[in-house]
Amino acid sequence: MTETELKQNSALRDAPIGVFDSGVGGLTVVREIIRQIPNEKIVYFGDTARVPYGNKSRETVTRFSEQIVRFLRTFQVKTIVVACNTASAYAMEALERDCDIPVIGVVKPGARAAVSATKNGRIGVIATEATIGSQIYTRYIQELKHAVSIYGKACPLFVPLVEEGLLEDPVTDEIARRYLTELIDIDIDTLILGCTHYPLIRSTLGKIMGPKVTLVNPAYETAQELRRMLGRMELLNEEPPKLGSNRYQFYVSDKAEKFMTFANSIIKYGILSAKTIHIEKY
Numbered sequence: 415m416t417e418t419e420l421k422q423n424s425a426l427r428d429a430p431i432g433v434f435d436s437g438v439g440g441l442t443v444v445r446e447i448i449r450q451i452p453n454e455k456i457v458y459f460g461d462t463a464r465v466p467y468g469n470k471s472r473e474t475v476t477r478f479s480e481q482i483v484r485f486l487r488t489f490q491v492k493t494i495v496v497a498c499n500t501a502s503a504y505a506m507e508a509l510e511r512d513c514d515i516p517v518i519g520v521v522k523p524g525a526r527a528a529v530s531a532t533k534n535g536r537i538g539v540i541a542t543e544a545t546i547g548s549q550i551y552t553r554y555i556q557e558l559k560h561a562v563s564i565y566g567k568a569c570p571l572f573v574p575l576v577e578e579g580l581l582e583d584p585v586t587d588e589i590a591r592r593y594l595t596e597l598i599d600i601d602i603d604t605l606i607l608g609c610t611h612y613p614l615i616r617s618t619l620g621k622i623m624g625p626k627v628t629l630v631n632p633a634y635e636t637a638q639e640l641r642r643m644l645g646r647m648e649l650l651n652e653e654p655p656k657l658g659s660n661r662y663q664f665y666v667s668d669k670a671e672k673f674m675t676f677a678n679s680i681i682k683y684g685i686l687s688a689k690t691i692h693i694e695k696y
């Protein structure tokens with residue numbers, strides 16, 4: 415569908431937004447969407463059976479992402495938000511090519527925010543091995559501004575630490591110090607939290623980097639871009655969904671109970687249920 419066709423399709427205004435991630439981390443993006451455009455309905459899928467994506471190949475992450483998009487489209491979603499940085503790094507091109515509704519990833523908005531935040535032109539990116547290896551942040555940042563130096567650092571231990579709930583813990587502190595020391599030494603003034611889980615340890619990261627370093631959370635920027643895009647296409651829901659209309663629906667590929675406990679600690683909305691589905695069917 416073209417932008418004009420989408421505009422003319424007023425039934426879509428009431429349709430939900432599809433959001434997906436490799437697991438629970440994308441809830442940091444859902445939290446921002448709820449804050450910034452509270453009238454929207456959301457269908458979320460977390461691939462808890464196949465997480466992490468950060469150490470998998472481009473082909474595998476793309477195949478998983480395509481399955482998830484097929485699943486989300488069964489809800490007639492009006493747009494798809496790829497909340498996972500690794501999926502945004504690896505699968506965006508394929509998803510954009512195959513979808514006739516808008517698809518938004520988290521990398522471009524994060525890159526844009528970092529370029530407007532930096533003053534000394536030295537930007538750090540922390541993310542999974544896949545995202546750093548893909549050089550996607552470097553590419554987007556340099557498309558926006560050539561005279562910027564970008565320093566990437568993979569921080570693979572952060573995801574399991576967050577999943578274990580060690581958000582403020584001496585172990586997380588120690589590991590963060592080891593990862594971040596080299597970024598402090600090269601005097602970056604902006605740090606992109608290029609993985610869904612990292613905003614949850616923002617206070618630890620901020621403490622170590624110090625007050626002169628701006629931390630960029632792509633989740634925040636992504637929600638802003640989503641609001642702008644839906645506004646431009648006249649697809650923003652003007653009124654809150656009617657009671658009982660399944661405002662927020664959560665699906666996972668494994669361990670719905672564990673997901674719900676985590677989800678309720680991040681989103682203070684009172685998520686009532688999450689369902690397990692067999693994603694390989696899609």
Ligand code: DGL
Nearest residue numbers: 436466467468499500610
């Ligand atoms: N959601 C992933 C990301 O933002 C982190 C977890 C994973 O490796 O799957 O890159």
